[in-house]
Each structure stands twice: as C-alpha cells, then as structure tokens.
Amino acid sequence: MWVSSAITALQIAALLPQTQALAVRSPQVPISKRDDGNTTLRPGFPHPDPTESYWQEPPHRIANLRTTPELPTEETFDYVIVGSGVSGAAIAFKLLSRDPSLSILMLEARTAASAASGRNGGHCKAGDWKAVKEWVELYGEDEALRIGKMEQDCVDDVREFVRAHNVSSGWQDVETADVYWTKEAFEKATGIVEYQKELQSRRPNDGPWSNKRTVYAGQAARDYWKWPQILGAVVYTAHTQNPYLTVCAILEEGLNKGLNLQTNTVALALNQLSSASETGAKWEVETDRGTVKGKQVVLATNSYTNALHPGLASTGFLTPQRAQVAAVHPEKDTSNNTVFRRSHSYPDLHSGNNYIAVRAPGDIGAGDVIIGGSSKFSPTRERNITDDSVINQDMADDLRAVGRVVFGYENWGETTKVVKDWTGIICNTPDGFPVVGGLPGQDGLWASVCMNGHGMAWAYRSAEALVQMMTEGEAPEWFPQSFDVARAWNKSSDS
Missing domain, CATH: 3.30.9.10 (D-Amino Acid Oxidase, subunit A, domain 2)
Known part of the structure; x- marks a missing residue:
C-alpha cells in the first residue's frame, strides 16, 4: 500500500522532465485512418473498436453528438474536459450548475459514456467498507472515517440525482x-x-x-x-442500474446548461502555453480534428491518462x-x-x-x-x-x-x-483511491481519474471536490486528503 505524506509542488516539479514545464506531450506516432474511417492509435489510447456493451444497446440519442458540427478551434473555453464518463459528466454538470455562463468543451474519443462508465456491472454500492480498519491503521481514524463517509455519500448523491431528474436508467x-x-x-x-x-x-x-x-x-x-x-x-x-443511461442523463443536464460535447474526437497531446494569451488560454489540446484552447483543462480520462500525460505515466502509479x-x-x-x-x-x-x-x-x-x-x-x-x-x-x-x-x-x-x-x-492505484486535484507545477491542469473500478462510489463526489478546488482554491473539508494527485510522485521503492 502507498502511504501519502506531504510533498510540495516545487519538489514534484523537480521530478518532472524539463520539457514538461511547457508541454505535456506523448511521443509523436503517426496516426492513420483505416478503410472504415476509424482512427488507428498507438497503445494506451481508447481502442476505436471496443466490444459492444450490454448497457449500450440501443445507443443513446447523444452517443455520437457533436454540439457544433465543426470543432471550435478559434474559441478559448473556460474549461476543456477530456472524457465523457461519470467523472467528466459530473464535473461539467457541477461547474455549470454553479455558473451557467461558463464555456465548457468536452472531448470524447469514442461515443458518449463509452468507456468504463458504460461498461461496468451495473452496481452502485458502498462496497469498500471492508477496508475501514486498514484505513485507520494507515491514515488515522479521522481520515478513515472521511473516506468511508465519502463513499456512502457519493452513492447517495447519485441516487438523489437519478430521483430528482426522473432518470430512466432502471x-x-x-x-x-x-x-x-x-x-x-x-x-x-x-x-x-x-x-x-x-x-x-x-x-x-x-x-x-x-x-x-x-x-x-x-x-x-x-x-x-x-x-x-x-x-x-x-x-x-x-442499488442496481443501467450505468450508461445514468451517465448520459448527467451529460444531458450539462448539455441543457450549455456544454459543448464533441464525440469521436481523440485528444492526442496537451500543450502548456508559456504565457497566457490575450484570451486567457493556458493550455492547448491537440486532437485528431484540430487543436482547441482552454483557460483550464480537466483530465477525466481514467485508464487512458498515462497515454495523454507522460509525467503521470512515469510515476507508475496508474x-x-x-x-x-x-x-x-x-x-x-x-x-x-x-x-x-x-x-x-x-x-x-x-x-x-x-x-x-x-x-x-x-x-x-x-x-x-x-x-x-x-x-x-x-x-x-x-x-x-x-x-x-x-x-x-x-x-x-x-x-x-x-x-x-x-x-x-x-x-x-x-x-x-x-x-x-x-x-x-x-x-x-496501489492504495485503491482515485487521483484528484491540480497537477503540481502545471497551472490550470486538473485531474479526476483512476477510480479503481469503483467509479459509481468515488467519481460523483470527487467531481464536486474538484469543482470546489478549481473555483474556490481549496478542497472541501469532507474530501479525503488521501485522494490528492500529488501522492503519485510521493513514493519510494519500498513503499
């Protein structure tokens, strides 16, 4: 098990490759179009032809949605969110619920909610209760109770969303x-x-x-x-459900509030601008359809995070x-x-x-x-x-x-x-917890990823915490410190 302890952003920045001060780039590997028009990508990115999920029959009406026919490459968005699963959907919904004037662009490599959120076993349950004693031994009683309560509260929050919005997800x-x-x-x-x-x-x-x-x-x-x-x-x-339909409902609430969703658009690389542009852009996201700009970029990329962020990949934590x-x-x-x-x-x-x-x-x-x-x-x-x-x-x-x-x-x-x-x-992750927060030394780059196959009990509340971090500058008191993204770099060979 990994044990989290304090480490500063400067210490972490020193561990990152020097090129990461200005860019977070994967190696440039040719991308080609197959005869069927789909993109062939290097390993680590979402596969263009996944198995057909039980939950995704028939496909949802927003499965292949592109809010605007063309990718809006000329606009600088307040937020660019990469990933349309439960994490990305909840982050967009919660941001727009706080401030409907925000401009938010969401990039999805395949169809909407097509990754783990549309492929799990249909549970929504606080099933990690069995680890509470271990949590107390590793992190102390206060933190262990914070973790356990957040898990149950997250499940309850998803239930409340489904009930409040009359979601037809069984x-x-x-x-x-x-x-x-x-x-x-x-x-x-x-x-x-x-x-x-x-x-x-x-x-x-x-x-x-x-x-x-x-x-x-x-x-x-x-x-x-x-x-x-x-x-x-x-x-x-x-609780049991069709998780795909629940997440699509969260996405639709975001769309109703102004979210721009671009499906079948693969994010390939992240570029940190050396200085903010006149429009306030701090980051560019290269895709197979063009490059978009954002004041803030949020990775909701779960298992595909390593492919998009070599710095996190180099830690071996995900x-x-x-x-x-x-x-x-x-x-x-x-x-x-x-x-x-x-x-x-x-x-x-x-x-x-x-x-x-x-x-x-x-x-x-x-x-x-x-x-x-x-x-x-x-x-x-x-x-x-x-x-x-x-x-x-x-x-x-x-x-x-x-x-x-x-x-x-x-x-x-x-x-x-x-x-x-x-x-x-x-x-x-080695400790079984998500990775949530601002990427150290990379202003305006955030992540809520790696849900350990437990996204329905971690992601919705993690999204709430991340939104507060991005908008208010600090995590809520109820959010476990053990989920902090910084711990990915804070490890030793004998941890």
Missing part, C-alpha cells in the same frame, strides 16, 4: 450482500463489522453509518439466501486493467424467485471476487444476470491492458458458469443462455 434500491464461502474470510468480515460498531459508538456523526450492515451466519445465512453452500453473509443496501463482464439468462423463470431480487459479491469465491446483479422485472432484459470478475483466470490479471476490443475466453467461460454455481440448480436450471460478453478498461 435504478433499483436493492438488498445486497457480500457472501462468504470460507471460514477465514467470513470471520475477518464479521470482525470488521464489530470494529465499525465500536467506531460508530464513539463517532456517531462521522462515518457512513446510514447504511447498516447485518451479519447472517451459518444456517441463518443459508436459510435467508436459500443457498446451502455459503457460510455467512454481510447484508446492506445498494495501472490500467481490462475488466470483463457477462450477461447471461438462466433456464428457469426468475420473476417470482426472491433469490434473484438481490445483488451480491463474492470476495472469496474460487473464481476471484465475482459480483452479480439481476435485471429487475419491467426493465429491458428483465431476468438477465450480470456477472463480472474472474480475473483470477488471467495469468496477468489483465493488468496493463487498454484494449477493450476483445474478451478473454477463459474468463468468459468462468463468468458464464458462475451463476449456476452460486444460485444452485434448483433456482437456475440446467442451461444458461449467453446474452453478451464485453470488456472495459479500469484504472488502479
């Missing part, structure tokens, strides 16, 4: 459980629940206590979940990873089976941290079971891969089989219909 409030198959893992989880209860008794106003964790052990767990194989479960409240999901349908009718009304994760299942959600009655694809995980079946764990155009067949085979294993024959039936396999690229 949002469901559900009972979820972390289900355990081994004694060691279950005993560790119950110990953390007891640890949290003690924290709550001493700090009733400081933690994520609004979401109660209930433990079911032994036969009580098996009776409750109707699964004879499990040893226990920790149950709490979570690690892309290909994640995989399958949508399957059991043979038996599940509409009246309460076992299928919940969502679940399996931290200790043989296949490696699987998670499952079921499409609710009335939703498109009702009864489809969404299963993600199984990275254990890849020798590399799919790390350092940014190509989401293919699937790992070994992982696909396992994901397709997990449902019948965990739900049991009596609930599932003999056969499984495979609806869709797809992949997406997530971004991991």
